[in-house]
Amino acid sequence: MIPYGKQTISQADIDAVVDALSSDFITQGPKVGEFEQAVANKVGAAFGVAANSATSSLHLACLALGLSASKRLWTSPNTFVASANCGLYCGAEVDFVDIDPDTYNLCPKKLEEKLIAAEQANQLPDVLVAVHMCGQSCDMAAIGRLAKQYGFRVIEDASHAIGGTYQGEYVGNCQHSDITVFSFHPVKIVTTAEGGMAVTNDTELAKAMENLRSHGITRDPAELKDVNQGAWYYEQHALGFNYRMTDLQAALGVSQLTRLDEFVERRNQLAQRYNEKLASLTLTTPTLLNDCNSAWHLYVIQLEDPSCRRRVFDTMREQGIGVHVHYIPVHTQPYYQALGFDWGQFPFAEDYYQAALSLPLFFDMTDDEQDQVVATLSEAISAAQDAR
Incomplete structure (x- = not known):
């Protein structure tokens, strides 16, 4: 069988994972941070927040942007269900914008038409998930202009698109969006076996996603309510999740990213x-x-x-x-x-x-x-x- 897609694993990838397995950290350790920085540097973003899947990253991105019950998320109907489900996870209302039949991506003209009608009905979206179908970027400049005009936030679902470019820059620099999400599933461009990452240029969004991916818990002295405790002390400040990536996955990702x-x-x-x-x-x-x-x-x-x-x-x-x-x-x-x-x-x-x-x-x-x-x-x- 010639598959529709599959991973490419080199000896260097195997060696990287073995080295991580032989280290002191096999869950979340220094390799995760190294991978986050490497991806952010590659695509031109300030921060990377790794997770155990792109679906988890989409959920974290929605939560960081304040999506909740009584709010609205719009996305493309031509995508995997995760691009819409992330809104439902937050209790939000989900709706769709039809595609451009030439590019298969969400159509900016259809988006503008729907926004005009939604404004009249007082039902504008709070978050738009723009899906880069097959690896080609949406027309993000047009979407970014509409986001400023109508006041919604933008997540780029770039699960297909790491390594792609738009207007001469790598997808993921977040010039026209708040957050971009990548997937590292085995059939994607690079793999961590399972895994995802959100990149952003916003310090507060990055901090929020980091906190939420690990149960909403912090050990950062600058964030603790009670600073008079011992080194064991931590505080839960939000209802978070266990969405963490392991060092084994991150080691594979660091190696894969070089190619x-x-x-x-x-x-x-x-x-x-x-x-x-x-x-x-x-x-x-x-x-x-x-x-x-x-x-x-x-x-x-x-x-x-x-x-x-x-x-x-x-x-x-x-x-x-x-x-x-x-x-x-x-x-x-x-x-x-x-x-x-x-x-x-x-x-x-x-x-x-x-x-x-x-x-x-x-x-x-x-x-x-x-x-x-x-x-x-x-x-x-x-x-x-x-x-x-």
Whole structure:
């Protein structure tokens, strides 16, 4: 099977984890801080706060921004459920903004239309989660302008996008947002096995997320209410969680991060080869904005005839090609339908989903493997069309 994505682990990665395992710290120790600083430095942010998953990081980011019951979070329906669930974790109301059918990202024009209507109804969002689908940044300058105009906070869900750039700068510098979240799941650009990180330029947001990821507990003398206790003393100042990353994971992350540019460069090469080799098939290849360089976590095509998708998918899986579909629109999930959402509300995201097919893309993928994917896809499309 050629998978749709997988991790790349070098001997240096293995050695880094073994060294951490042999050290005095295997849970949260100095490697976590080293990894946080390395990621922040790489993307141009002031602070990094590591967690045990990107989902946890999204939750921490929402809490740090004060999201709570009676408040509102908006996000894209074309994403994994975590981008919306983080709002529900806080007791907030969740809603969606339809996508740009060319980039698959949240559409700034649709956002502005929805904001105008929401302002008239006195229902403006408090937080927007802008999802960088497949590794390409949203139009963050446009989103940032709207955030200032309408007074909402912005989280960039860059789970797909570490190593990507927007307007010549790395995704994660938070120039147009309050917080950016990265994922280090094994199929992502770099991995810590499981893990996530929030980066920000705001000292108070960083402190809040650090506190909340560890039960809401502090040992910092500058923050203690009672300073007359012994070295054992700590205080819980908030209802936090155990969202901590381990030093073993962070050691892997530090090692992986040294090859980030190499990983992204190869993914871009593979994406360009796909663009060229798929040009003659009855499908649409991804569109990139002029000011974006995608990290290419995913390579998603749109089949010209959506009714063929199931047959093409099954045929390719049977032939050992691990195609996938990213994503089922969040608002169509049974849980969200029980909240009042339904098909037909976000037509661009729904149309995208009906025709979407994710092709294998990972750093170690060879040209021969990619050629095999393209040949199998061509045959599968032809067979599906003949069977209609």
